[in-house]
Amino acid sequence: MPANRFNAFTDYGIGLGLRVPHYAHILEQKPTCDWFEIISENFMVDGGRPLHVLDQILEQYRVVQHGVSMYFGSADQPDRAHLKKLKALVRRTKTPWLSDHLCWGSVDGTFTHDLLPMPYTLAAAKRTAEKIRQVRDYLEVPICVENVSSYAEFHVSEMTEWEFLSEVVERADCGILLDVNNIYVSAQNHSFDPYDYLRGVPADRVGQIHVAGHTKFEQYLLDTHDHPVLDPVWKLYAQAIRQCGVTATLLEWDDKIPSFEEVHDEAMKANAFIAGARTAKAAKRTAKTHTALAPP
Amino acid sequence: MPRSTLPTPSGLKPPPKHAPRRLRTDADLRALQRMMTHALLQPLTADDELAPRWRDGRPMAEVAAEFIKPNDRLSSFERLQIYARGYWFRVIDGVYEDHPGLRALLGDKKFSALVRAYLAKYPSRSFTMRNLSSRLPQFIREAPRWTAPRTALAHAVARFEWAQTIAFDAAALPVLTAAEIARTPPARLRLGLQPYVSLLAVDWPVDDYVMAVKTRDALRREASHAVEHGPRPAARKKIPLPRRRRVFIVVHRYPHRLYYKRVDSAGFKILTALAAGRTLARAVAAAGRGVTPRQVGEWFATWMELGWFCRR
Numbered sequence: 286m287p288a289n290r291f292n293a294f295t296d297y298g299i300g301l302g303l304r305v306p307h308y309a310h311i312l313e314q315k316p317t318c319d320w321f322e323i324i325s326e327n328f329m330v331d332g333g334r335p336l337h338v339l340d341q342i343l344e345q346y347r348v349v350q351h352g353v354s355m356y357f358g359s360a361d362q363p364d365r366a367h368l369k370k371l372k373a374l375v376r377r378t379k380t381p382w383l384s385d386h387l388c389w390g391s392v393d394g395t396f397t398h399d400l401l402p403m404p405y406t407l408a409a410a411k412r413t414a415e416k417i418r419q420v421r422d423y424l425e426v427p428i429c430v431e432n433v434s435s436y437a438e439f440h441v442s443e444m445t446e447w448e449f450l451s452e453v454v455e456r457a458d459c460g461i462l463l464d465v466n467n468i469y470v471s472a473q474n475h476s477f478d479p480y481d482y483l484r485g486v487p488a489d490r491v492g493q494i495h496v497a498g499h500t501k502f503e504q505y506l507l508d509t510h511d512h513p514v515l516d517p518v519w520k521l522y523a524q525a526i527r528q529c530g531v532t533a534t535l536l537e538w539d540d541k542i543p544s545f546e547e548v549h550d551e552a553m554k555a556n557a558f559i560a561g562a563r564t565a566k567a568a569k570r571t572a573k574t575h576t577a578l579a580p581p
Numbered sequence: 582m583p584r585s586t587l588p589t590p591s592g593l594k595p596p597p598k599h600a601p602r603r604l605r606t607d608a609d610l611r612a613l614q615r616m617m618t619h620a621l622l623q624p625l626t627a628d629d630e631l632a633p634r635w636r637d638g639r640p641m642a643e644v645a646a647e648f649i650k651p652n653d654r655l656s657s658f659e660r661l662q663i664y665a666r667g668y669w670f671r672v673i674d675g676v677y678e679d680h681p682g683l684r685a686l687l688g689d690k691k692f693s694a695l696v697r698a699y700l701a702k703y704p705s706r707s708f709t710m711r712n713l714s715s716r717l718p719q720f721i722r723e724a725p726r727w728t729a730p731r732t733a734l735a736h737a738v739a740r741f742e743w744a745q746t747i748a749f750d751a752a753a754l755p756v757l758t759a760a761e762i763a764r765t766p767p768a769r770l771r772l773g774l775q776p777y778v779s780l781l782a783v784d785w786p787v788d789d790y791v792m793a794v795k796t797r798d799a800l801r802r803e804a805s806h807a808v809e810h811g812p813r814p815a816a817r818k819k820i821p822l823p824r825r826r827r828v829f830i831v832v833h834r835y836p837h838r839l840y841y842k843r844v845d846s847a848g849f850k851i852l853t854a855l856a857a858g859r860t861l862a863r864a865v866a867a868a869g870r871g872v873t874p875r876q877v878g879e880w881f882a883t884w885m886e887l888g889w890f891c892r893r
Binding site: 409 | 590592593594600601602603604605606607609610611613614615617618621622647648649650652653654655657659660661663664667668671672675704705706707708709710711748749750751752753776777834836837838
């Protein structure tokens with residue numbers, strides 16, 4: 286199910302994050318890339334070079350917006366001025382869907398610029414779902430919420446993270462941006478089985494997938510986006526696409542950014558898993574057909 | 582019990598006395614989020630560790646344990662510390678990148694102390710980290726001890742560097758053409774300055790100073806790439822401090838690149854008067870008698886070519 290209502294029935298393949306060190310290469314060399322994911326906040330400005338670059342990118346490529354400051358889980362109401370700027374950008378990019386994180390990061394209008402974990406409670410799920418609905422209704426574009434990596438859990442939590450994610454997306458009737466690296470990082474930090482998480486996610490709501498690299502410290506993993514994707518994350522990715530279908534996938538590489546080619550080559554590794562999933566699916570279909578055609 | 586002497590971060594409401602034990606309402610959610618935000622915003626220790634004491638003097642470990650679960654590897658305090666470090670390193674980096682000049686002027690240690698004190702008082706009130714430094718010039722004036730004995734120069738450099746952020750991505754309004762200007766008599770004509778243009782009258786040539794710092798840093802980066810596998814590049818060359826001299830700088834962009842343009846005192850008076858809403862005739866009169874109509878004509882020709890004027 287690569288195309289669903291949460292990614293506006295598009296059939297996007299493998300994308301890359303649009304990052305400043307690659308601007309010159311992309312604009313001059315025009316490399317092949319199915320789509321770029323932009324960080325919305327980098328372009329929610331009133332003018333200047335960021336929008337000039339974006340407009341040139343939009344002439345050549347498909348762009349999907351990914352946000353880092355909507356803070357669906359914050360107790361604060363959505364900020365109208367922020368939404369207005371975001372909507373102007375949505376109109377400019379014509380993003381088929383928009384993603385942001387299932388987290389909070391501001392209170393009373395003070396911002397931490399972090400993706401802080403939610404308390405997994407029903408009250409928080411209801412509040413978060415309501416906010417997602419408000420934002421979607423204002424922006425008039427499908428929304429996918431992304432699971433974050435986390436390093437702490439709250440005493441008040443009443444359910445697992447994947448139960449919370451499911452509760453929120455069902456109540457908001459929105460999609461999921463499934464970050465398999467974040468699942469892996471959180472699984473290691475909180476000692477759960479990442480495959481339990483995958484099994485607990487409503488697969489029909491997954492509109493996009495993220496893969497990324499992380500860093501291992503002695504007592505925890507940190508989601509750093511400054512490495513190639515590690516093997517256990519690719520394995521989890523393979524399982525995710527078996528479960529969800531071949532889905533628009535994006536490699537995040539945000540720090541110690543190497544050349545465009547290196548990032549592109551890393552992202553293209555996803556193709557091997559996508560091919561594997563397609564072969565498995567075709568084999569399953571053939572077996573089904575043979576069973577159906579077999580004489581009784 | 583020792584009490585904290587930290588300033589209350591501007592704009593943030595006080596946290597609850599204790600973290601909520603259950604989360605049933607929006608108010609509970611807000612209380613939990615205030616609690617954690619206050620913990621993250623408390624400045625780290627000199628060793629970059631989470632502050633050992635909460636605002637009311639209780640051990641931070643006790644407070645962290647109220648709302649964060651420990652696990653088999655990390656205590657509640659240590660888990661909270663991961664986020665506190667992440668917060669502080671991120672926002673310090675954000676200011677660091679935008680202020681190479683101020684950094685060079687104060688030195689890394691003093692700059693770091695200034696930024697920590699600044700962000701402890703003025704945490705971000707914007708969804709974007711682009712605005713992190715917006716109140717830094719104001720803070721330098723309010724708390725001179727972090728920049729003494731060079732507070733006035735530090736203030737000028739901080740203003741100049743913030744003006745660059747504005748020039749980078751502030752709005753550009755439709756440019757007024759000569760024909761549009763000619764349609765209104767100077768006694769009634771009011772010109773607007775583009776939102777991305779900043780006018781700075783400062784007592785040091787901070788533009789030359791910051792440019793010298795940037796050039797040095799760029800050369801050093803190149804050298805560092807060239808000797809990636811060899812010996813370390815030479816230590817950072819010290820840029821001489823600027824000598825006191827009144828200069829008038831316009832920070833702007835053209836068409837998408839940043840520029841600093843010096844203007845003379847009379848030109849600056851005209852631009853400042855226009856920015857304040859004076860008519861063209863009164864703005865030109867503000868320049869004084871020593872300015873010839875020809876000079877004024879040449880200045881306007883340049884300024885219009887640069888696209889500085891828009892409708893008010």
